[in-house]
Amino acid sequence: MSRATPPLKTELAAWQVQWQQLDWPQLRRSLLNWYQHQGRSLPWRGETDPYKIWISEIMLQQTQVKTVIPYYQRWLEQFPTVQSLAQADQQTVLKAWEGLGYYARGRNLHKAAQQICQQHQGEFPRQLEQVLALPGIGRTTAGGILSAAFNQPLAILDGNVKRVLARLTALPVPPKQVIKMLWAVSEALLDPQQPHDFNQAIMDLGATVCLPKQPTCLLCPWQQACYAYADHRQNQLPMRTPSAPLPVKKIGVAVIRNAAGQILIDRRLEEGLLGGLWEFPGGKIEPGETVEACIEREIREELDIAIAIDEHLITIDHAYTHFKVNLQVYLCTYGSGEPKPLESQEIRWVDLDQIDEFPFPKANQQIIQALRDRAAANR
Ligand code: SF4
Structure with a gap:
């Protein structure tokens, strides 16, 4: 059996000597000069309100700028202050977050706003330890907020910065193997006079x-100094750890309709993936089980009701960070029993016209669209 080669200590030692020889003052000057002329114009650029900077930093985790901009603007209209966010109910917050993905970010923003109001009199804290104690804020986000809002000399190390530093210094191993060392590079490089910029x-x-x-x-602006560029290795760096293909979970999903034409939806438990969001009930197809048998079983276990399965509605493939799902969605008719939220927070019967009031994960939005298309075709 082959084993991954461990990072060579000597290679890393040589790398450390190499990056320590970089001309930091010159790198800072050239980058800041480039930024003055080529920096992006973004809605949160030049902002000094830590609340607004915090919102932008959290939205930008794992989401591209062009997607974030309209969400950021709508969010500040709906929740203009930390107090307004703290006072909103969680469903309203998740609805505003709907479509951005990684919903723990929205839930944590809400909890952190309440914490800021309770523990800091509604003022965003300025101490690093206090900021790190807020839910959903790690070291790079804290550095991003405190440097942007208060010009504090705190480094950052998000995905973009890791890539730039790995190339600038020609890092000989994948970044995730030497995160501590990369923090040291980022801290050494940071301009202590102008950390914000x-x-x-x-x-x-x-x-x-x-x-x-x-x-x-x-x-x-760093071309002259960049070790990756000098070695023509900019397209090979950063090195990557080979990753196994994502496992696929096959899920049977039921769109259950009652005699009044309403649809049954349930709200996921608070903890875990997509916690607090609404969805159509269903669950994982066991080995050897048909989709229909899975749906009947899951609905019995989750809601304690009997249903009849009518027809296939749609198949949806969706990828999360660590796995993919294949949703087999069937239209079903409610049979008997009083539905109970045995594995969810609550359940509701809703009209299709009402469904937009509830926050759903992205994959479920496609089910809603399929239902709308079907209703329009049957009119
Ligand atoms: S020279 Fe190329 S690889 Fe090096 S930091 Fe600049 S853009 Fe990145």
Whole structure:
């Protein structure tokens, strides 16, 4: 059996010597000069309100800028202050987050807003430890917020920055193997006089020049210093850890209709993936089980009711970070029994016209659209 080669200590030691020889003051100057002329114009750029900066930082985790901008603007109209967010109910918050994915971010924003109101009199804290104690805020997000809002000299290490630093220094192993060391590089490089601009600049460099594929090195202010560019290895770095293909979970899903034409939906438990969101009931198809048998079993176990399965509605493939799902969605008719939320927070019978009032995960939105298309075709 082959084993992954462990990172060579000597290679890493040589890398450390190499990056420590970089001309930090010159790198800072050239990056800040580039930023002055080429930095992006973004709605949260120049913002000093830590609440607004915090919202942008959380939305930008795992989501692209162009997707975030309209959500950011709508969010601030709906929740203009930390107090207004703290006072909203969770369903309203999740509805505003609907479509952005990684819903724990929305739930954590809500909880953190309540914490800020209870523990900090509604003022976003300025101490790093206090910021790190808020739900959903790790070291890079805290550094991003505190440097942007208060010009505090705190480094960041998001995905873009990791890539830029791995190339600038020609990191000989995948970044995730040496995160501590990369933090040291980011801290050494940070401009202590202008941390706000420096952090914004390095994020912009990663997002617009040092791109994941085909970095445009000819436009890069660090081209002269970059070890990856000097070795023509900018397209091979950062090194990647080979990852196994994502497992696929096959799920049977029921759209259960009653005699009044209403549809049964349930709200997921608070903890875990997509916690607090609404969905159509169903569950994992066991080995050797048919989709129909799975749906009947799941509905009995989850809701304690009997249903009849009518016809296939839609098949949906969706990828999450660590697995994929294949949803086999069937139209069903309610039979007997009083539905009980045995594995969910609550259940509702709703009209199709009402369904937009409830926050659903992205994959379920396709089911709703299929139901709308079907209703329109039957009119
Ligand atoms: S020279 Fe190329 S690889 Fe190096 S930091 Fe600039 S864009 Fe990235």
